[in-house]
Amino acid sequence: MTTSPKRLRIAAGQGFWGDWLEAPYRQVTGGPVDFLMMDYLAEVTMSILQKQKSRDPSLGYAKDFVPLMERILPILAERRIRVTCNAGGVNPHGCAQAVAAVARGQGQRGKLRIGVVTGDDLLGRLDGLLTGGHELKNLDTGRPLSDVRDRVLAANAYLGAGPVVQALRGGADIVITGRVTDTGLTLGPLMHAFGWRSDAWDLLAAGTVAGHIIECGAQSSGGNCLVDWERIPDLANVGYPIVDAEPDGTFSITKHPDTGGRISVAGVTEQLVYEMGNPAEYITPDCVADFTSIHLAQAGKDRVRVSGVRGRPATDQLKVSIAYFYGYKAVGTLMYAWPDAYKKAQAADGVLRQRLADLGLEFEALLTEFVGADATHGPLGRAAAPLDDLPEIQLRVGVRSTDRAAVERFTREIAPLILNGPPSVTGFAGGRPKPEEIVAYWPALLDKHMVEPCVEFVDV
Amino acid sequence: MKRGRTVGRSDRNPKRRVQLLALAHARSGDKGDTANVGLIALKPEYYPILVKQVTAARVARHFKGMITGRVERYELPNLHALNFLLHGALDGGGTISLKTDAQGKVFSTALLRLEVDPSR
Structure with a gap:
């Protein structure tokens, strides 16, 4: 990359595996965006994928990602939109091969580079970790993993934005990961595009908050929104959220024109508090974000400006699922x-x-x-x-x-x-x-x- | 039932008690066996009422019989919001739970049934 862009637009396409199939297509066709970000992995998803892989070693990823790519690859190429997603599940390489096969079939030979992020899968290393003194105690109950060791079906560390940045730096058009955090899929493109350092804690926290706001798809653009719910327009055509970010870490949440739903301070606030623990310590592999520092303001119709986000250094541990x-x-x-x-x-x-x-x-x-x-x-x-x-x-x-x-x-x-x-x-x-x-x-x-x-x- | 209805309980200002639904909105979710409820003031001037009257102890009483653990409360004055953690709310949580609301999605509106006195 020669110069840093002045802004970067990241569009959310899937809030979970099974989310609206039309959303990613609409996000890449409804207006200008730079990245399409899609979160596929819930906690239990990994064990389902691990089971599929044990039956067929070529499987173990979010299968419907492949036909989706088949549908939108030509648009991505034409509009130079890149993709970050954790559709790779427990077999990111298998997922990448399947997407590559589709791309070849469309005559994109030599035009597409897929970045594959692995290293999160700990299933084969568990016994080594346990004998090495890593107890992997249950965070809720305090019990050691040895209690259930013989019944473990999947074990994955949550990776952060680091490897996503590395893949983008290496020229990847599509980044397919295993268990990367939802927020890392948004923070990665921001760090890469704006050259944010991995110890710029306020910036990393801002990118993390951006990721949190859009990681559940339409839940920040009018879906499942309680406040004034009867007057939120045209949910049938709900526009999924888009982060419109600037290099200094401020960003807006918006959506494409002529779509349904609503982007309001109240609606974004609902998403901010969703699945929240201690708001002053939103811990990710990348940083600790302080949600009590977030400032929201309505900056126009369907546009909420987010600023003031503060962060602290990341911890020296990773969460393992x-x-x-x-x-x-x-x-x-x-x-x-x-x-x-x-x-x-x-x-x-x-x-x-x-x-x-x-x-x-x-x-x-x-x-x-x-x-x-x-x-x-x-x-x-x-x-x-x-x-x-x-x-x-x-x-x-x-x-x-x-x-x-x-x-x-x-x-x-x-x-x-x-x-x-x-x-x-x-x-x-x-x-x-x-x-x-x-x-x-x-x-x-x-x-x-x-x-x-x-x-x-x-x-x- | 009407929104923010007034109710005639044995309160000193019976007509002034309203359900939180009239003053706040909310969203809830899960982390294991813990449900979280984010309670957000509909107007900034309502936030002090929430801070004063919707204490962790009151919320614990409100959910008596529905949760087995303690209630923690966090304040987010910047968002005019409170965040409650309801421990032991989900019958083991996630896939273990037998509850319809295994992921705590509607503890949000259950909290909005709580009555407060906006004049206090």
Whole structure:
């Protein structure tokens, strides 16, 4: 790169794996952007991908990223838009090869460079780390990983923006990573474009805040927005958020013209507090951002200016996300109709519980919810509901156990209630519920120097 | 139920009590078995009311029976917002939880049922 740009526009295309398929296409066609950023990985996603890879070593990445690239590669090339994404899952190289094959098919030979970021996958190194004295204690419970070692399905360190910057510096048009933080996918392009140093803590914190605001896609542009929700226009055509950043670390959140949704201070604030812990210490591999320093201002229609962000030095540890097999669960539902819908559902729950007890079935948890009265707000909802005159109520019962047979047997005890329990019951067309394997999440910390990010390139 | 309805409880200013819904909006999410609720004043002048009346102890009482752990509160005066961490709110959290709201998405509006007195 010869000169630093005066601004950089980063468009969010996916807030999670399964987000709106049209969003990335609209982001690269609806107006000028420099980067398309897409976050695919939730905590549990890695274990699903690890399972897919164990069945077929060429898999283990977000598969629908490939047809998406097939659709937008010509546009990216024409408009010189680059991509950062963590669609690589547990097989970034496999993902890169699949995208390269698509690009070759489109005649882009010699025109496209894919950066591949790995080094986050610790599954094969776990025993070495444990014997080396790294306990990988559960951050919530304090238990050592040895408790569940034999049931671990995936283990990945969260990498930061560093390797993304390295890939972009190496000329990558598309950066495909494994477990890079959501925020690193936005911070990386900013550090690269503006030449931000890796110890410019306020700037890194600003880029991290930018990443946090757009990492959940439309959740900062009018989607899932409570304030004034009925008057947020045209959610059918919601515009996903775009960071419009300047070299000094100030930036605006905006969206393409002629799209639905809304960018407001209130809406951006909702996204800022989403999944927040201690706001003064938003810890990433890159820095510690202080959310109590953020200043927001409406700078025009659908434009919020963000400034004043302060940061502190990064910690010397990385978060590690470990997935392990926990047990089984199943959830069954039945629908009861007026009159006395709630009472009938309560009676049915009583019958079911007695039968489970008579069978001697024991569960780690047995949870009843009355959907229509208390499934969302618990006793607060029940207290406010006209329980005597509800038109209908759904009985929803769930069980959890390490004993698959017990969960299996539970699933056979729901349907009989249709004929041998309280009356006015319906809604069992889906058949009996299926026991589900529970893959649980084990958060831990690891010394940073134990993880070596790796950046390689695939030239099409 | 009307928004910000007035209610006649055994309060000294019964007509002045309103639900937080009239003064604030909110968004919630999860981290393991902890739900967080970000509570945001609809107008800057409402923020001091939130700070004074929506204490961690009150929120813990409000969610009695729904959470097994403690409540922590953080202040964000720059955003006119408070952040609450509700520990033990999600039946184990994430994939373990049997709850409909396993990811704590609607603890936000549950908090907005809390009543405060804006005149105090």
